[in-house]
Amino acid sequence: MTEYVIRFLVGGVVVSAFAMLGDVLRPKSFAGLFGAAPSVALATLGIAIYQHGALYAALQSRAMMAGAIALGIYSVVVCQLLVRARMRALPATLLSLIVWLSAAFGLWAIIGGQA
Amino acid sequence: MNSPIRFSPSSLKEGRWYEYVVRFALGGAATIVTGIISSRFGASVGGLFLALPAIFCASATLIEKHETRRKREAGLEGERRGQEAAALDAAGAGLGAFGMFSFAGVYWLLVQSSSIAAFVGASMAWLVVSVAAWFVRRKMRNARRIRMEENASGPALSRSRSD
Numbered sequence: 538m539t540e541y542v543i544r545f546l547v548g549g550v551v552v553s554a555f556a557m558l559g560d561v562l563r564p565k566s567f568a569g570l571f572g573a574a575p576s577v578a579l580a581t582l583g584i585a586i587y588q589h590g591a592l593y594a595a596l597q598s599r600a601m602m603a604g605a606i607a608l609g610i611y612s613v614v615v616c617q618l619l620v621r622a623r624m625r626a627l628p629a630t631l632l633s634l635i636v637w638l639s640a641a642f643g644l645w646a647i648i649g650g651q652a
Numbered sequence: 653m654n655s656p657i658r659f660s661p662s663s664l665k666e667g668r669w670y671e672y673v674v675r676f677a678l679g680g681a682a683t684i685v686t687g688i689i690s691s692r693f694g695a696s697v698g699g700l701f702l703a704l705p706a707i708f709c710a711s712a713t714l715i716e717k718h719e720t721r722r723k724r725e726a727g728l729e730g731e732r733r734g735q736e737a738a739a740l741d742a743a744g745a746g747l748g749a750f751g752m753f754s755f756a757g758v759y760w761l762l763v764q765s766s767s768i769a770a771f772v773g774a775s776m777a778w779l780v781v782s783v784a785a786w787f788v789r790r791k792m793r794n795a796r797r798i799r800m801e802e803n804a805s806g807p808a809l810s811r812s813r814s815d
Contacts, residue, residue, distance in 0.1 A: 544687050545680035552679025552707050553672065559711065560667065563658040565737055566789075569744015570782045572711050575755045575774075578702040580683045582759065583771070585690070591764045597690065597699030598763065598774075601756035604703025605749050611705055612746030615712070619739040626716040626738040630709040641700045650696055 540584075548580040573608055575601075600645060607640035656790065666718045675710055682706040703752055708745055712738040747789060751782030 559571030578601060585594040614636045618629040642650075682704065690698025720734030759774035 540687070541684050544683045548683025549676040549680035552682070553676045556675050556679075556707065556711060557664065557672075560663050561659055561661050563660050563663075564656065565715070565740040566744040566747075567657055567786055569741040569746075570748040570751065570786060572705075572708045572741055572745035573748025573752050573782070575702070575752050575778055576679065576707070577682050577686060577704070578752075578755065578759075579771070579775075580679075581686050581690075581698075581702055582763075584687070585695070586763070586767050589695070591767060593695045594767070594770075595760055595763045596695040597702060598756045598760040600696045600699030601702040602753055602760070604700040605753035605756055607700075608703045608705055608752060609746050609749035612708075612742045612749060615708075615742040616739050616746065619735045619742065623732075623735060626712040626735065627709065629738075630705070630712050634705070634709075637705060641703070645696070645700055 540588075544580070544584060547584070548577060551580045552576040573612070600650065603644035603648060603650075604641050606644055607637045610640045611637040666722075667714070671714055675707065678707055678710050703749075703756070705745070708742075712741055715741050744786070747785040748782045750785045751778040751780075754778060754781040 555571050555574040555576040559568040559574075562568040562571070578598075582594050582597060585597055611633050614633045615629050618624045618633065619626065622629075624632075682701075685706075686698055686701045686704070689701050716734040716738040718734075719737035720730035723730035723733045755774045755778035758777040759770045762770035762773050
């Protein structure tokens, strides 16, 4: 239970810090860089090293590369849905999560993903 | 040369207190979920979720809402501007994905030698690659705009020269 409380607090603080940094920076496209900040990774990888060791964190970060490529594809799809399909932000970002999941697991399988 | 990047602390006043609470809760929840997925399905599957854009949904929605409200208060059609602002944020996140990829790559290379070096090196790689990607895109857009302007004025110019 304590582990989850620590995860929640650390994750909340790191994500909020990056989000607030994004809020105060202009132009908006530059602030958007902070929407793809590795905030959850910073919180999680530290705990992973402490609990399971460096090899475990290395495995996580290798798979994260596939997740990052999927994030790039996701962002392009969100952008197109907002500009061309004129969707609102919430449905566009939520619907595009399907694209992120497909791309992330597809790439993970291609690089020979293993649990 | 003036930097195109500006710091606007007044933007924080636009946010409501509960919006910050939502983002904090989403960040905490995403970190817990990643931990649960890692322990249930293994480190590799869990690693994918380190790049999950869970917070992006909330951020883009807030940006759209704030921009729409600002434009409506100025008596303008706010909805479309809100969507455009969220789209700009998404474009930035797309460039930030290059930085996130670099973060993961550098961390993977360094973590087994030194965890501190891995965190510092990966964070630096994220910052440098993200900012560089943003400047390259900006330069390319500017060059394309100049080319288009030249193309648009080109025929008129050549006509006037031949007259």
